[in-house]
Amino acid sequence: MSVELPAEDLLARVARHDVDALSELYDRYAPRVYGIVAHILPARDAAEEILQEVFACLWGESARLSQEGNSVVAWLVVTAREAAVDRLRALRKNAANIGPQASIAHSGKGSDPGAQKSKAGVLPPSVAKSLEGKTTALKPRLADVARTPAMGTVPAAWLPLPKEITLIDDRLVLLHKVINQLPKPQRQALELAVFGGMCESEIAAEIGEPLGKVQRSLRAAVTFVKHRRRAVCGTWAANI
Amino acid sequence: MWNMGCQHLEELYELWLLGALSERGSLDLREHMARGCPHCLAGIREATETVYLLGLASKPARPHPRVKSELLRQISRKAPPHR
Numbered sequence: 001m002s003v004e005l006p007a008e009d010l011l012a013r014v015a016r017h018d019v020d021a022l023s024e025l026y027d028r029y030a031p032r033v034y035g036i037v038a039h040i041l042p043a044r045d046a047a048e049e050i051l052q053e054v055f056a057c058l059w060g061e062s063a064r065l066s067q068e069g070n071s072v073v074a075w076l077v078v079t080a081r082e083a084a085v086d087r088l089r090a091l092r093k094n095a096a097n098i099g100p101q102a103s104i105a106h107s108g109k110g111s112d113p114g115a116q117k118s119k120a121g122v123l124p125p126s127v128a129k130s131l132e133g134k135t136t137a138l139k140p141r142l143a144d145v146a147r148t149p150a151m152g153t154v155p156a157a158w159l160p161l162p163k164e165i166t167l168i169d170d171r172l173v174l175l176h177k178v179i180n181q182l183p184k185p186q187r188q189a190l191e192l193a194v195f196g197g198m199c200e201s202e203i204a205a206e207i208g209e210p211l212g213k214v215q216r217s218l219r220a221a222v223t224f225v226k227h228r229r230r231a232v233c234g235t236w237a238a239n240i
Numbered sequence: 241m242w243n244m245g246c247q248h249l250e251e252l253y254e255l256w257l258l259g260a261l262s263e264r265g266s267l268d269l270r271e272h273m274a275r276g277c278p279h280c281l282a283g284i285r286e287a288t289e290t291v292y293l294l295g296l297a298s299k300p301a302r303p304h305p306r307v308k309s310e311l312l313r314q315i316s317r318k319a320p321p322h323r
Binding site: 019022023026027030031032034035036038039048051052055056059074077078080081082085154157158159160164165172175176179190193194195197198199200201203218219222223225226229232233 | 297
């Protein structure tokens with residue numbers, strides 16, 4: 001029976017330009033990374049492009065990342081979310097410059113009665129559809145987006161070590177349980193922050209609540225999840 | 241040295257990493273981090289774990305095989321010989 005190599009060992013091989021090792025990392029983590037990216041970006045071509053860019057970035061940064069010794073899966077997940085959110089924000093900004101539909105994308109309360117929110121709760125299908133096929137013209141390169149660090153530049157000191165974090169799929173049920181325990185307003189605000197790429201004031205406008213209330217909801221939601229993090233990861237025995 | 245004045249920033253780490261803070265809150269934390277506060281650095285590291293977990297809340301999805309083929313073609317063009 002073959003034993004699965006640790007991701008960090010594969011990364012060390014990638015740093016020596018081993019394409020097979022990158023292929024193995026891709027097979028192992030692409031569904032996870034693509035799941036995040038596709039949840040954030042409604043257009044499939046944009047999501048696929050980000051997925052490809054994240055792994056190309058892993059290839060390019062492999063020597064540095066391998067030397068720093070941080071968790072590969074943590075880097076992939078954090079980097080992919082940031083890259084997808086950056087792209088979403090850029091698309092939303094471009095949509096705002098295209099025409100009146102743009103206000104729907106920001107407020108969620110446009111005059112179009114048929115406007116439905118996308119799965120990310122950000123772009124209604126009418127706007128998302130208008131962006132499909134135009135992403136080449138609309139999308140900025142990731143390096144052009146300055147709101148969060150450019151792809152792959154999360155400082156090593158901020159990333160967990162492999163021993164501190166694991167990707168244990170059978171424990172993710174606990175994560176969903178934690179998130180489902182949040183009161184609905186908190187869960188909604190957190191979803192818009194994590195997968196909708198919205199800041200506090202944008203969330204307040206989106207759900208039509210006062211900014212102060214949204215800020216309290218977000219802080220409470222994050223604190224709730226944070227305090228249960230170790231239990232989800234299996235490093236603390238705790239009931240959830 | 242831990243700056244006692246930074247305790248109020250603790251509840252902002254995750255939201256800052258998510259890019260969810262207002263410009264003002266984001267600026268305060270960025271300026272504080274630039275001064276190399278070890279207390280906040282430790283807090284940010286833990287917050288990154290939480291942000292990682294939150295990302296995992298999405299369901300995995302299988303990308304089209306074409307994406308992998310294009311990726312490998314792209315890097316193979318640039319790759320020096322395997323050492």
